[in-house]
Amino acid sequence: MKVAAAQIHPRFSRPEENRQIVRRYCQRAAQQDVRLVVFPELCITGYNFSSKRDLASLAEPVPEGPTTQLWVNLARTNEIIIVGGLAELGDKGEIFNSAVAVGPKGFLSCYRKLHLFGSEAKLFSTGDQIPKIHSLLGFKFSTIVCFDWAFPELTRILMLEGCEVLCHPANLVLPLAQRVMIARSIENRIFTITANRIGTEDTLTFTGRSQIINPNGDVLARGRARRTQLLIAEIDPTKARNKNLTPTNNIITDRRVELYKRLVT
Ligand code: ACM
16 A cells, blocks of 8 residues: 655635645645645644634534545545644644544544644644544544644554554654654554655755655655655555564553553653
8 A cells, every 4th residue: 555745835814825735745745645644734834823813713613624624535535644744723723733644535633733843832733632543444543733743642542442554644843753653663563654844944854755654664655854755655554553663562451550550640
Protein backbone atom coordinates (compact mmCIF):
# COMPACT_ATOMS: atom_id res chain seq x y z
CA MET A 1 0.00 0.00 0.00
CA LYS A 2 1.27 3.46 -0.85
CA VAL A 3 1.15 6.27 1.70
CA ALA A 4 2.25 9.88 1.33
CA ALA A 5 3.33 12.98 3.20
CA ALA A 6 2.43 16.22 1.43
CA GLN A 7 5.15 18.73 2.28
CA ILE A 8 3.47 21.97 1.25
CA HIS A 9 3.97 25.71 1.76
CA PRO A 10 0.68 27.09 3.12
CA ARG A 11 0.09 30.81 2.43
CA PHE A 12 -0.53 32.74 5.63
CA SER A 13 -4.19 33.66 6.14
CA ARG A 14 -5.23 32.57 2.62
CA PRO A 15 -7.50 29.57 3.21
CA GLU A 16 -8.99 29.31 -0.27
CA GLU A 17 -5.54 29.22 -1.88
CA ASN A 18 -4.43 26.57 0.60
CA ARG A 19 -7.52 24.46 -0.02
CA GLN A 20 -6.63 24.47 -3.72
CA ILE A 21 -3.05 23.39 -2.91
CA VAL A 22 -4.42 20.49 -0.85
CA ARG A 23 -6.81 19.58 -3.66
CA ARG A 24 -3.95 19.38 -6.17
CA TYR A 25 -1.81 17.24 -3.86
CA CYS A 26 -4.70 14.84 -3.20
CA GLN A 27 -5.23 14.41 -6.92
CA ARG A 28 -1.50 13.86 -7.51
CA ALA A 29 -1.42 11.29 -4.71
CA ALA A 30 -4.45 9.44 -6.07
CA GLN A 31 -2.93 9.34 -9.56
CA GLN A 32 0.00 7.46 -8.03
CA ASP A 33 -2.28 4.99 -6.19
CA VAL A 34 -1.62 6.44 -2.76
CA ARG A 35 -4.26 5.27 -0.23
CA LEU A 36 -3.40 7.60 2.68
CA VAL A 37 -2.08 11.15 2.38
CA VAL A 38 -1.07 13.30 5.35
CA PHE A 39 -0.95 17.11 5.26
CA PRO A 40 0.78 19.47 7.75
CA GLU A 41 -0.68 21.04 10.88
CA LEU A 42 -2.83 24.18 10.29
CA CYS A 43 -2.36 23.72 6.55
CA ILE A 44 -5.36 25.92 5.64
CA THR A 45 -4.71 29.04 7.74
CA GLY A 46 -0.97 29.14 8.33
CA TYR A 47 0.54 29.12 11.81
CA ASN A 48 1.92 32.28 13.29
CA PHE A 49 -1.14 34.35 14.22
CA SER A 50 -0.52 37.21 16.65
CA SER A 51 -4.21 37.83 17.30
CA LYS A 52 -6.85 35.34 18.33
CA ARG A 53 -9.46 37.45 16.55
CA ASP A 54 -7.66 37.09 13.20
CA LEU A 55 -7.39 33.33 13.65
CA ALA A 56 -11.02 33.04 14.81
CA SER A 57 -12.23 34.62 11.58
CA LEU A 58 -10.66 31.70 9.67
CA ALA A 59 -11.42 28.84 12.09
CA GLU A 60 -14.03 26.34 10.88
CA PRO A 61 -16.53 24.02 12.50
CA VAL A 62 -15.85 20.34 11.87
CA PRO A 63 -17.27 18.54 9.96
CA GLU A 64 -19.59 21.26 8.57
CA GLY A 65 -16.85 23.71 7.57
CA PRO A 66 -15.60 24.16 4.00
CA THR A 67 -12.28 22.36 4.47
CA THR A 68 -13.70 19.18 5.96
CA GLN A 69 -16.43 19.17 3.31
CA LEU A 70 -13.81 19.56 0.56
CA TRP A 71 -11.72 16.75 2.06
CA VAL A 72 -14.76 14.47 2.29
CA ASN A 73 -15.39 15.05 -1.44
CA LEU A 74 -11.75 14.56 -2.35
CA ALA A 75 -11.56 11.36 -0.30
CA ARG A 76 -14.69 9.98 -1.94
CA THR A 77 -13.79 10.82 -5.54
CA ASN A 78 -10.16 9.73 -5.18
CA GLU A 79 -10.81 6.73 -2.86
CA ILE A 80 -8.20 7.96 -0.47
CA ILE A 81 -7.80 8.63 3.25
CA ILE A 82 -6.85 12.24 4.08
CA VAL A 83 -5.42 13.41 7.41
CA GLY A 84 -4.53 17.07 7.87
CA GLY A 85 -4.44 19.93 10.33
CA LEU A 86 -6.78 22.91 10.56
CA ALA A 87 -8.02 25.54 13.02
CA GLU A 88 -11.28 24.16 14.38
CA LEU A 89 -14.03 26.42 15.71
CA GLY A 90 -15.67 24.78 18.72
CA ASP A 91 -19.32 25.07 19.82
CA LYS A 92 -18.51 27.73 22.41
CA GLY A 93 -16.29 29.81 20.15
CA GLU A 94 -13.08 28.09 21.30
CA ILE A 95 -10.40 27.41 18.71
CA PHE A 96 -8.62 24.06 18.62
CA ASN A 97 -5.47 23.06 16.74
CA SER A 98 -7.01 19.93 15.26
CA ALA A 99 -6.26 17.05 12.90
CA VAL A 100 -9.16 15.87 10.77
CA ALA A 101 -9.35 12.39 9.26
CA VAL A 102 -11.69 11.55 6.37
CA GLY A 103 -12.02 8.42 4.26
CA PRO A 104 -13.78 7.32 1.06
CA LYS A 105 -17.02 6.86 3.03
CA GLY A 106 -16.90 10.25 4.73
CA PHE A 107 -15.80 12.08 7.85
CA LEU A 108 -13.97 9.94 10.44
CA SER A 109 -12.75 12.06 13.34
CA CYS A 110 -11.31 15.29 14.60
CA TYR A 111 -8.48 15.16 17.15
CA ARG A 112 -7.78 18.31 19.19
CA LYS A 113 -4.06 18.75 19.92
CA LEU A 114 -3.23 17.87 23.52
CA HIS A 115 0.24 19.42 23.87
CA LEU A 116 0.35 23.03 22.70
CA PHE A 117 3.72 24.47 21.69
CA GLY A 118 5.17 27.88 22.60
CA SER A 119 2.64 30.69 22.29
CA GLU A 120 -0.08 28.43 20.81
CA ALA A 121 -1.77 28.49 24.23
CA LYS A 122 -2.63 32.18 23.62
CA LEU A 123 -4.67 31.18 20.57
CA PHE A 124 -5.91 27.65 21.09
CA SER A 125 -7.82 25.68 23.69
CA THR A 126 -6.29 22.34 24.62
CA GLY A 127 -7.98 19.10 23.62
CA ASP A 128 -9.05 16.62 26.27
CA GLN A 129 -9.41 13.34 24.37
CA ILE A 130 -7.01 10.69 23.12
CA PRO A 131 -7.01 10.48 19.29
CA LYS A 132 -9.31 7.89 17.76
CA ILE A 133 -7.99 4.86 15.93
CA HIS A 134 -9.59 3.97 12.60
CA SER A 135 -9.66 0.60 10.93
CA LEU A 136 -10.02 1.18 7.20
CA LEU A 137 -8.72 -0.33 3.96
CA GLY A 138 -7.25 -3.21 5.98
CA PHE A 139 -5.10 -1.30 8.47
CA LYS A 140 -5.36 0.77 11.64
CA PHE A 141 -4.25 4.38 11.78
CA SER A 142 -4.40 7.34 14.10
CA THR A 143 -2.90 10.81 14.39
CA ILE A 144 -1.00 13.08 16.70
CA VAL A 145 -0.25 16.76 15.99
CA CYS A 146 3.22 18.28 15.87
CA PHE A 147 4.52 18.89 19.42
CA ASP A 148 2.74 15.75 20.63
CA TRP A 149 5.98 14.15 19.38
CA ALA A 150 7.66 15.17 22.65
CA PHE A 151 5.26 13.08 24.75
CA PRO A 152 6.00 9.40 24.11
CA GLU A 153 3.13 8.36 26.37
CA LEU A 154 0.60 9.40 23.74
CA THR A 155 2.13 7.36 20.93
CA ARG A 156 2.52 4.46 23.34
CA ILE A 157 -1.17 4.48 24.20
CA LEU A 158 -2.08 4.57 20.51
CA MET A 159 0.20 1.61 19.77
CA LEU A 160 -1.31 -0.35 22.68
CA GLU A 161 -4.77 0.41 21.24
CA GLY A 162 -3.68 -1.12 17.93
CA CYS A 163 -2.45 1.81 15.83
CA GLU A 164 -0.21 0.55 13.01
CA VAL A 165 0.29 3.75 11.03
CA LEU A 166 0.63 7.01 12.96
CA CYS A 167 -0.01 10.21 11.03
CA HIS A 168 1.83 13.30 12.25
CA PRO A 169 0.73 16.61 10.74
CA ALA A 170 3.37 19.14 11.81
CA ASN A 171 4.60 22.74 11.66
CA LEU A 172 8.03 22.01 13.10
CA VAL A 173 10.41 24.84 13.85
CA LEU A 174 13.02 22.72 15.68
CA PRO A 175 15.02 20.00 13.93
CA LEU A 176 14.28 17.45 16.68
CA ALA A 177 11.02 15.71 15.87
CA GLN A 178 12.37 14.13 12.70
CA ARG A 179 14.94 12.34 14.89
CA VAL A 180 12.54 11.51 17.69
CA MET A 181 9.88 10.02 15.40
CA ILE A 182 12.41 7.41 14.27
CA ALA A 183 12.63 6.29 17.91
CA ARG A 184 8.81 6.38 18.22
CA SER A 185 8.62 4.02 15.24
CA ILE A 186 11.23 1.62 16.63
CA GLU A 187 10.08 1.49 20.25
CA ASN A 188 6.44 0.97 19.22
CA ARG A 189 7.13 -0.98 16.02
CA ILE A 190 4.78 1.18 13.97
CA PHE A 191 4.95 3.25 10.80
CA THR A 192 5.04 7.02 11.29
CA ILE A 193 4.31 9.64 8.65
CA THR A 194 5.45 13.16 9.57
CA ALA A 195 4.07 15.76 7.15
CA ASN A 196 5.87 19.00 7.93
CA ARG A 197 5.52 22.31 6.11
CA ILE A 198 8.15 24.60 4.63
CA GLY A 199 8.39 28.38 4.48
CA THR A 200 8.79 31.30 6.87
CA GLU A 201 6.20 33.32 8.80
CA ASP A 202 7.72 36.35 10.58
CA THR A 203 10.54 34.97 12.71
CA LEU A 204 9.55 31.31 12.34
CA THR A 205 11.09 29.09 9.68
CA PHE A 206 9.59 25.64 9.31
CA THR A 207 12.04 22.81 8.92
CA GLY A 208 10.52 20.63 6.18
CA ARG A 209 12.27 17.26 6.00
CA SER A 210 9.01 15.36 6.19
CA GLN A 211 9.46 11.63 6.51
CA ILE A 212 7.94 8.18 6.37
CA ILE A 213 9.50 5.68 8.81
CA ASN A 214 9.00 1.93 9.15
CA PRO A 215 8.90 -0.13 12.40
CA ASN A 216 12.65 -0.78 12.13
CA GLY A 217 13.34 2.96 12.06
CA ASP A 218 14.31 2.93 8.39
CA VAL A 219 13.65 6.16 6.53
CA LEU A 220 11.45 5.14 3.59
CA ALA A 221 11.09 8.69 2.31
CA ARG A 222 12.56 12.01 3.38
CA GLY A 223 11.82 15.51 2.15
CA ARG A 224 14.17 18.44 1.63
CA ALA A 225 14.28 21.41 3.99
CA ARG A 226 13.02 24.05 1.57
CA ARG A 227 11.06 22.35 -1.20
CA THR A 228 7.41 21.44 -1.62
CA GLN A 229 7.20 17.72 -2.25
CA LEU A 230 4.84 14.78 -2.28
CA LEU A 231 6.76 12.00 -0.53
CA ILE A 232 5.48 8.52 -1.27
CA ALA A 233 6.44 5.16 0.23
CA GLU A 234 5.18 1.63 -0.19
CA ILE A 235 4.37 0.07 3.18
CA ASP A 236 2.96 -3.20 4.50
CA PRO A 237 1.01 -2.15 7.62
CA THR A 238 0.78 -5.80 8.79
CA LYS A 239 4.51 -5.52 9.62
CA ALA A 240 3.45 -3.29 12.53
CA ARG A 241 1.56 -6.22 14.06
CA ASN A 242 4.80 -8.05 14.92
CA LYS A 243 5.93 -6.54 18.20
CA ASN A 244 9.07 -8.68 18.46
CA LEU A 245 12.18 -6.54 18.37
CA THR A 246 14.34 -9.70 18.42
CA PRO A 247 13.18 -13.34 18.33
CA THR A 248 13.15 -13.30 22.14
CA ASN A 249 12.13 -9.70 22.93
CA ASN A 250 8.61 -8.37 22.63
CA ILE A 251 8.05 -4.67 23.20
CA ILE A 252 4.64 -5.27 24.77
CA THR A 253 5.09 -8.39 26.89
CA ASP A 254 8.62 -7.51 28.08
CA ARG A 255 7.39 -4.31 29.73
CA ARG A 256 7.56 -4.06 33.54
CA VAL A 257 4.36 -2.09 33.97
CA GLU A 258 4.29 -2.71 37.72
CA LEU A 259 7.34 -0.39 37.96
CA TYR A 260 6.05 2.37 35.68
CA LYS A 261 3.39 3.96 37.92
CA ARG A 262 5.49 7.12 38.26
CA LEU A 263 4.75 7.78 34.60
CA VAL A 264 1.15 8.68 35.32
CA THR A 265 1.51 10.62 38.55
C1 ACM B 1 4.40 22.71 16.96
O1 ACM B 1 3.79 22.00 17.76
N1 ACM B 1 3.77 23.38 16.01
C2 ACM B 1 5.85 22.82 17.02
